[in-house]
């Protein structure tokens with residue numbers, strides 16, 4: 001891929017670099033995306049299972065889906081795109097990462113300055129006392145009861161129709177406002193708030209680079225659209241940062 005000298009200059013001169021990632025960055029690790037053709041589990045779409053209503057109707061079914069995803073993700077590893085973003089954090093102290101992914105692969109690749117705005121599938125929360133627990137798939141298979149109050153625990157992830165954690169969202173908005181260079185990587189733009197973050201960054205003067213194998217709901221804000229696989233192009237892009 002030919003990256004122009006102007007773009008390389010931007011990499012050098014931009015401050016407060018931000019990356020916003022979605023399921024597409026983990027696709028090359030073998031984690032199924034939500035809206036691709038592999039997005040179905042049994043006959044269900046994510047939108048039918050990842051809701052408070054689905055959980056109160058049939059918690060066993062929703063847990064079955066999450067346990068399946070947790071087990072699957074446990075067998076996968078971060079790919080070159082995750083590692084490259086972790087390297088960018090080491091190169092540039094003004095780099096931050098916001099991810100919609102709950103798979104924990106960014107953290108496993110070494111990223112630390114990261115906001116997981118949709119939570120983390122390997123953490124649970126009690127529906128009654130709100131205590132948080134690290135997930136242990138084998139224990140959860142036997143019981144999804146809270147060790148403290150015996151109420152049912154749920155995955156500590158954001159479901160459709162739920163409000164964002166205010167603190168996380170405020171931090172994400174502030175990063176978007178200050179960013180001079182935004183990478184949007186592997187997200188369809190089907191969820192409104194992350195697209196808003198890109199709009200906010202753009203309106204505040206950020207140069208927006210989108211990396212996706214297909215155009216998305218973010219593409220209207222992109223100054224540069226790179227139609228590439230994340231794992232193939234991100235390591236090259238990061239190599240231009242000093």
Ligand code: APR
Nearest residue numbers: 022023024027033034035100186187188212213214229230
């Ligand atoms: N490289 C780059 N992009 C890719 C790759 C790849 N190798 N493979 C797939 N993509 C792109 C697809 O073209 C698509 O635009 O990744 C995107 C994945 O989109 P979604 O499955 O909709 O995932 P995402 O945008 O992260 O979903 C947002 O919706 O279900 C909820 O809370 C869940 O965080 C999730 C949110």
